Amino acid sequence: MRRLVEHALRAVFPSSAGIPGLDRLDFGARLDEVRRGPPMLRLGLYAATVLFVLLPVWTVFTPLPSFWLSPARLELHANRLAGSRIYLLRQIMLLLKTVGGLLWGADPEVRQALGLSPLGPDPGTFRGDQSRAPAGASAGAS
Amino acid sequence: MASAARDWRQHGHIAFQAGDAVALEADYVVVGSGPGGSGAALILARAGFDVCVVEAGPWRDPADYPSSMLGAMRDMMPDWGATVAVGDSIMPIVQAAVVGGGTVINSAIMVRTPADVLVDWRERHGLGDLFDERAMGDQHDAVDRELAVQRTPEGTAFGANNAMLIEALQRRQLDGNAILRNVQGCQGSGACLQGCRSGAKQSTNLAWLPEVIDRGGTVISCARVDRVIIERGAALGIRGRFRHPRSRALGATVDVRARRGVVIAASAVQTPLILQRSGLRLPALGRHWRVHPGAAIVGVYDQPVDMMRGATQGAASVHFRGGIGLRDGKTYAETGENGIKIESLSLPLELLAGRAAGAGHALIERLADARHQAVWISAVRAEAEGTCRLGLFGQPNVRYKPTQRDLRALRAGSHLLAALHFESGARVVRPGVFGLPAEITPDQLHLLADGPLDNRSWTWVLSHLFGGAVMGKDPQRSVVAPDLHVRGVRRLHVACAAALPTSLGVNPQHTILAVARILAERLANGA
Ligand SMILES: Cc1cc2nc3c(=O)[nH]c(=O)nc-3n(C[C@H](O)[C@H](O)[C@H](O)COP(=O)(O)OP(=O)(O)OC[C@H]3O[C@@H](n4cnc5c(N)ncnc54)[C@H](O)[C@@H]3O)c2cc1C
Ligand code: SF4
Numbered sequence: 001m002r003r004l005v006e007h008a009l010r011a012v013f014p015s016s017a018g019i020p021g022l023d024r025l026d027f028g029a030r031l032d033e034v035r036r037g038p039p040m041l042r043l044g045l046y047a048a049t050v051l052f053v054l055l056p057v058w059t060v061f062t063p064l065p066s067f068w069l070s071p072a073r074l075e076l077h078a079n080r081l082a083g084s085r086i087y088l089l090r091q092i093m094l095l096l097k098t099v100g101g102l103l104w105g106a107d108p109e110v111r112q113a114l115g116l117s118p119l120g121p122d123p124g125t126f127r128g129d130q131s132r133a134p135a136g137a138s139a140g141a142s
Numbered sequence: 143m144a145s146a147a148r149d150w151r152q153h154g155h156i157a158f159q160a161g162d163a164v165a166l167e168a169d170y171v172v173v174g175s176g177p178g179g180s181g182a183a184l185i186l187a188r189a190g191f192d193v194c195v196v197e198a199g200p201w202r203d204p205a206d207y208p209s210s211m212l213g214a215m216r217d218m219m220p221d222w223g224a225t226v227a228v229g230d231s232i233m234p235i236v237q238a239a240v241v242g243g244g245t246v247i248n249s250a251i252m253v254r255t256p257a258d259v260l261v262d263w264r265e266r267h268g269l270g271d272l273f274d275e276r277a278m279g280d281q282h283d284a285v286d287r288e289l290a291v292q293r294t295p296e297g298t299a300f301g302a303n304n305a306m307l308i309e310a311l312q313r314r315q316l317d318g319n320a321i322l323r324n325v326q327g328c329q330g331s332g333a334c335l336q337g338c339r340s341g342a343k344q345s346t347n348l349a350w351l352p353e354v355i356d357r358g359g360t361v362i363s364c365a366r367v368d369r370v371i372i373e374r375g376a377a378l379g380i381r382g383r384f385r386h387p388r389s390r391a392l393g394a395t396v397d398v399r400a401r402r403g404v405v406i407a408a409s410a411v412q413t414p415l416i417l418q419r420s421g422l423r424l425p426a427l428g429r430h431w432r433v434h435p436g437a438a439i440v441g442v443y444d445q446p447v448d449m450m451r452g453a454t455q456g457a458a459s460v461h462f463r464g465g466i467g468l469r470d471g472k473t474y475a476e477t478g479e480n481g482i483k484i485e486s487l488s489l490p491l492e493l494l495a496g497r498a499a500g501a502g503h504a505l506i507e508r509l510a511d512a513r514h515q516a517v518w519i520s521a522v523r524a525e526a527e528g529t530c531r532l533g534l535f536g537q538p539n540v541r542y543k544p545t546q547r548d549l550r551a552l553r554a555g556s557h558l559l560a561a562l563h564f565e566s567g568a569r570v571v572r573p574g575v576f577g578l579p580a581e582i583t584p585d586q587l588h589l590l591a592d593g594p595l596d597n598r599s600w601t602w603v604l605s606h607l608f609g610g611a612v613m614g615k616d617p618q619r620s621v622v623a624p625d626l627h628v629r630g631v632r633r634l635h636v637a638c639a640a641a642l643p644t645s646l647g648v649n650p651q652h653t654i655l656a657v658a659r660i661l662a663e664r665l666a667n668g669a
Binding site: 011012013014015016017019021030033034037038040041044074075078079081082083087090091093094096097098100101102103104105106110111114115116117119120121122123124125126127128129132 | 232576
């Protein structure tokens with residue numbers, strides 16, 4: 001499933017006009033982070049991916065999974081889903097765009113290409129966390 | 143008290159515990175530590191009571207805050223921000239789950255409760271003079287002093303996105319101002335949503351909860367309250383359970399006995415659910431749930447705007463709070479229609495992607511000019527009411543559908559913002575509305591004026607939430623009686639946005655803080 005998700009996200013965020021896309025970036029670690037997220041998010045992402053892979057028959061009238069489409073048809077497929085009259089399909093693309101955007105927009109190479117400063121760390125620490133340097137107090141105490 | 147907890151409590155803070163049950167006793171238990179919970183806890187602690195705040199999220203300090211939006215969703219929001227309201231469309235609900243609640247991730251905008259709201263609460267909701275202008279004004283004054291509420295000075299920290307909106311409003315002689323914010327020394331990092339890593343924002347985890355601890359109180363973090371223990375019509379305490387913020391592993395159970403009372407302040411989404419899980423069956427519980435749904439309009443300029451620099455939200459207008467109309471391509475203030483509030487908003491690149499139209503190369507093209515984009519939003523004082531109930535698996539089941547009048551207000555507001563962008567020199571505007579072109583030019587503005595009145599065509603976001611356990615005189619319509627007790631349960635109170643009987647048409651945190659402090663003062667005075 002992970003490979004299918006990667007495929008869908010790469011199709012939505014391809015390299016374009018000198019700006020690196022998810023096809024050129026290593027986003028595995030951040031994607032794994034998302035996959036470790038709450039079950040509802042994971043399920044939604046998987047469902048969106050499965051539909052993305054299966055629907056070329058409906059969007060571009062090609063009875064193939066999306067990973068066998070030519071780049072041009074894949075682009076058309078992704079855009080037809082994004083602009084579909086069917087609200088649920090648009091929502092599916094919104095989910096893929098949102099997750100992809102979190103990975104793509106945080107990437108230092110992308111930010112450099114767009115002239116934006118790189119992001120700082122995401123320590124994920126909190127008071128009482130054993131992995132956090134305790135500032136003077138024993139771990140867990142405030 | 144169990145042994146592990148005894149050690150932790152010496153420091154005034156108990157974080158995740160895997161082992162023994164943690165059992166404490168306090169005068170008051172406060173559930174949730176957003177503006178409502180922190181405001182109530184502070185006043186009770188100052189009055190000399192032993193207060194225990196129980197918060198589902200972890201306690202993060204500025205050095206712990208994330209920089210990316212993925213980090214913000216993971217570390218600061220319940221279920222990574224996956225809560226939604228469902229009607230005929232799906233609308234994301236943005237909230238915090240961290241010590242300090244919404245004050246940690248919000249834009250620090252402080253707006254006093256409008257006088258008409260207080261009159262409405264008195265006259266239509268029967269709250270007497272509990273929250274009259276003087277009582278609320280006194281609290282607003284005190285909060286302004288304590289949280290260093292001030293205007294972000296214009297200059298580099300203010301940011302072009304904010305300055306451009308003010309200029310655009312003034313050009314039309316619409317009132318528009320630099321926003322009052324509870325921020326001291328804003329550096330204009332445009333990152334309020336991720337928490338302020340420089341510590342400039344006076345969120346309650348920094349400004350107030352340390353004082354609660356200094357006064358002998360306790361904060362229990364990473365502990366989700368399951369229910370209030372109610373016996374013979376009185377609230378005796380709470381029961382909850384630790385959950386590890388990273389692994390999500392369940393930990394020890396948490397029992398806190400309340401000698402004097404329990405104050406629920408877990409937000410307009412979670413407070414009704416806690417009351418439902420506690421066995422309350424009041425007709426108004428989970429009802430009268432309201433929001434200010436908002437949508438963004440993006441202007442694209444020839445010159446860089448660099449909205450990622452500057453105060454996240456620095457400019458606003460309440461000119462159309464009383465109502466907005468749109469006729470023959472012109473917007474005008476109109477009473478009798480639903481109102482809007484206009485604000486600037488610095489959207490991080492990561493979130494712009496979800497907002498831009500299309501996919502593939504077309505999408506990347508619309509993100510490539512991120513530095514040239516300015517984002518302005520309109521938030522509707524919507525009339526629609528929804529419900530918030532326990533879902534099948536214990537999750538919030540929020541049903542909400544804006545009305546046609548709400549949609550008309552949003553459309554009028556969006557049209558106005560697009561016009562303001564063009565008058566400010568935008569090359570194109572990206573309305574983000576399904577059924578309209580991805581980009582419109584000035585001669586296509588009429589398309590937005592005639593835009594679809596269908597929820598599913600708009601990308602709404604819900605971050606100002608109200609109701610679900612509202613105060614009022616009418617037992618059929620309210621959960622909290624005018625004596626500020628939850629109906630039918632002694633010693634049980636609500637001190638968050640859930641208790642507000644109406645929406646406000648302005649940003650809520652100042653009102654929530656003031657209401658919570660008034661409630662706490664009454665409790666301290668023996669009410
Ligand atoms: C991104 C964003 C920007 C905003 N900007 C502004 C702004 O600039 N100005 C403004 O006025 N308003 C703003 N708001 C709205 C404002 O932050 C909220 O209205 C306000 O925080 C609500 O306060 P509250 O006390 O009702 O709940 P919250 O702030 O949501 O706090 C509730 C707390 O209770 C905890 N909790 C929930 N369930 C449980 C449980 N079962 N057990 C224990 N704890 C629990 C939660 O983890 C949370 O910390 C913004 C909101 C968002 C999301
Ligand atoms: S804009 Fe940046 S520095 Fe200013 S309050 Fe927000 S996070 Fe802090």
